[in-house]
Amino acid sequence: MTRGGPPVVVLGVSGGIAAYKAVELLRQLTESGHDVTVVPTQSALAFVGAPTWAALSGKPVRTTVWDDVQSVPHVRIGQSADLVVVAPATADLLAKAAHGLADDLLTNTLLTARCPVVFAPAMHTEMWEHAATQANVATLRARGCVVIEPAVGRLTGADSGKGRLPEPTEIYAVCTRLLSRGLSPDLAGRRVVVSAGGTREHLDPVRFLGNRSSGKQGYALARTAVARGAEVVLVAANVALPDPAGVKVVRVTSALELRDAVLAEALSADVVVMSAAVADYRPVERQATKRKKTDSLTVELVQNPDVLAELGRQRQDGQVLVGFAAETGDADGSVLDHGRAKLARKGCDLLVVNEVGETGHPTGFEGEHNAAVVLGADGSATDIPLGSKDALADAVWDLVAARLPTS
Numbered sequence: 001m002t003r004g005g006p007p008v009v010v011l012g013v014s015g016g017i018a019a020y021k022a023v024e025l026l027r028q029l030t031e032s033g034h035d036v037t038v039v040p041t042q043s044a045l046a047f048v049g050a051p052t053w054a055a056l057s058g059k060p061v062r063t064t065v066w067d068d069v070q071s072v073p074h075v076r077i078g079q080s081a082d083l084v085v086v087a088p089a090t091a092d093l094l095a096k097a098a099h100g101l102a103d104d105l106l107t108n109t110l111l112t113a114r115c116p117v118v119f120a121p122a123m124h125t126e127m128w129e130h131a132a133t134q135a136n137v138a139t140l141r142a143r144g145c146v147v148i149e150p151a152v153g154r155l156t157g158a159d160s161g162k163g164r165l166p167e168p169t170e171i172y173a174v175c176t177r178l179l180s181r182g183l184s185p186d187l188a189g190r191r192v193v194v195s196a197g198g199t200r201e202h203l204d205p206v207r208f209l210g211n212r213s214s215g216k217q218g219y220a221l222a223r224t225a226v227a228r229g230a231e232v233v234l235v236a237a238n239v240a241l242p243d244p245a246g247v248k249v250v251r252v253t254s255a256l257e258l259r260d261a262v263l264a265e266a267l268s269a270d271v272v273v274m275s276a277a278v279a280d281y282r283p284v285e286r287q288a289t290k291r292k293k294t295d296s297l298t299v300e301l302v303q304n305p306d307v308l309a310e311l312g313r314q315r316q317d318g319q320v321l322v323g324f325a326a327e328t329g330d331a332d333g334s335v336l337d338h339g340r341a342k343l344a345r346k347g348c349d350l351l352v353v354n355e356v357g358e359t360g361h362p363t364g365f366e367g368e369h370n371a372a373v374v375l376g377a378d379g380s381a382t383d384i385p386l387g388s389k390d391a392l393a394d395a396v397w398d399l400v401a402a403r404l405p406t407s
Contacts, residue, residue, distance in 0.1 A: 006035045007179045010077055010113070012086035012106045013053075014093040015043025017156050018122040018165035022087045023048060025168040026056050029175070037077060039063070039106045041093070063105055077105070078112030085175050086110075088122035088165050091133050094147075098136035116178045116185060118146045120171050120245070125161035144188045146229045148174060148246030170223075170245030177227035177390070185229025186401045192230045193269045194222045195262055195276035195307075197237035199255040203299060204287040213277035215239030217324075217370055220389040221273055221396065222247050228397055233269070235261045237276050255279045255304040266311060266319070271400055273322040274308045275352075312347025318405040321348040322396065326356040336373060336381075343375050350399055351375045352392075374399055 009029055013022050019040075029036045038053040042063045050061040078084065086093060086106070093106075097119070102108045110117065119140065127133060128150055137147050148171065153164040165171075178185075196218020200208040215236060222234040223244040232247045237258050243249050250265070252258045255278050266272045281301040291297070308323045315321055325342050327335040339353035354372040371386040374396065384395045 006033050007082045008035045008080055009037070009175070009179075010081045010084040010109060011036055011038045011057075012084060012089075012093075012109065013038065013040040013044040013048070014086060014088060014090045014106070015041050015046060016088040016090045016122050016165075017047060018088040019044050019047040021165050021168050023052060023056065025085075025087055025171055026053070028168060028172045030056060030058070032176070034179075037081075039077065039109055041104055041106055075108075075112050078109040079114070081109075081113055081115050083116050083118070083175055083179055084110065084113045085118040085120065085171065087118075087120035087168075087171055089119040089147075090121075091123050091127045091130070091136075094119060094121060094133060094136045094140065097145075098139040116144075116146065118148065118171075118174060118178065120148045120165060121150050121163075122165035123150070123163050124155055124159060125163045128163045141188050141229065141231075144185050144229065146174065146178070146185050146188070146227065148226060149231070149248060151243065151245070166245035167242070170242070173223060174227045174245055177224055177394075185227075187225055187271075187397065188229030190230045190270040190404065191233070191268060192225050192271040192273065193233045193235065193262060193265045194218050194225070194273045195235045195237070195258060195278075196222070197239040198277040199237045199258055199279045200253055201255065201279050201282035201304075202253075202286050203283050204289065204291045206290050209279060209281070209283070210238070211277045211279065213237075215241055215276075216368070217389045217392070218273075218275040219244055220393040221275055224390055224393040224397060228401075230271075233265045235265065235276070237278075255282060255307070259305050259307045259310070262307060263310065263314070266314075267316070269316070269319060270404060271320045271322070272311055272315075273324075273396070273400075274311065274348075275322075275324045277326065278307055279304055306346075308346045308348060315347075320350075320400050320403050322350045322352065322400060323348040325351055325353045327353055328356060336375075339373070339375055343377065349377050349403055350396070352396060 036057050038057045053061045096107050151164040151166045152162045197215035198211040198213030200210040202208045222232050225232045226246040234247045235250045250261045284300040327338045329335050335355045343351040352372045370389050370392045372384045374382040
């Protein structure tokens with residue numbers, strides 16, 4: 001990076017059964033050109049041996065400060081790193097990191113690192129939820145570390161619950177986001193709520209009124225917020241995408257379900273981003289049986305609540321509210337004309353306005369790219385050129401971070 005070579009990554013591995021998944025993370029990092037040094041704890045080697053780490057990283061593996069003493073590894077490894085990621089991070093490792101203990105090479109490295117540090121916890125649900133672990137996580141986040149929320153799923157033995165290591169691909173995505181722009185975790189300690197996808201309003205058990213939103217932009221916003229240190233809740237409406245690592249996902253179907261979920265989560269949020277495409281109307285009546293085919297069909301509709309406007313009226317002190325507007329120009333005004341009018345009506349701080357059209361439109365639904373103009377309540381207008389949806393998400397978070405109270 002700053003030295004002109006490939007990004008230097010330290011992969012710390014602590015002693016949990018999920019250590020085997022870190023092998024795949026190491027493979028992804030090395031195959032994408034990163035210079036990776038693996039620093040396992042002694043107990044981690046009981047799960048995956050040193051030869052595996054050495055073969056895949058191309059470097060010798062050490063666990064104590066007594067190996068190769070002349071090169072002072074307990075200082076040099078952390079000093080030279082562009083990123084440190086610990087996966088899995090056990091409850092014991094989190095406790096040591098939070099309290100500054102340094103009894104092996106990995107914990108010494110954590111004390112000397114001056115780069116972004118990512119912890120991917122993995123443990124049983126009871127251990128994760130224990131007050132001591134939660135206090136340690138809060139301490140690490142307050143210091144600017146990125147602590148990824150564990151996934152929910154099958155744990156060791158027959159147990160299931162929160163505490164599963166996120167998939168290596170998702171941890172890799174967090175790491176590369178931090179490295180790509182040299183981002184500092186400027187959302188550390190912040191709780192953000194993002195809505196994504198498109199709501200469905202059922203006519204009967206088979207048919208529904210919906211839209212083409214894939215949820216990709218909302219998922220990009222959630223994924224990049226995690227990489228910037230935030231605690232993220234994602235309210236997902238009918239999205240067929242893998243859960244981003246470290247995100248609490250609340251699944252909903254209809255506009256009313258989305259409204260209830262977002263309003264509840266917003267009560268304790270620093271930022272709310274409404275990127276979901278919410279249906280404006282729903283059928284007055286949902287039939288319990290499938291509607292039979294007829295020559296014509298009349299469906300009476302009723303207007304859904306305006307969730308963004310409700311959030312604007314009920315926002316908490318210091319909360320930043322972001323809306324999205326997918327617009328087309330018409331005889332009554334341009335895309336930006338409609339966007340400015342919507343910004344005034346909704347009461348949000350920022351409105352991300354993008355032009356949409358039929359399938360194949362470069363900034364339309366379902367695509368991999370997006371462009372927008374972000375309108376601010378202060379009269380500002382920020383152009384975000386066509387690029388990846390992750391890039392647009394980072395640009396939005398830049399604008400959000402600048403508006404958060406510093407306290």
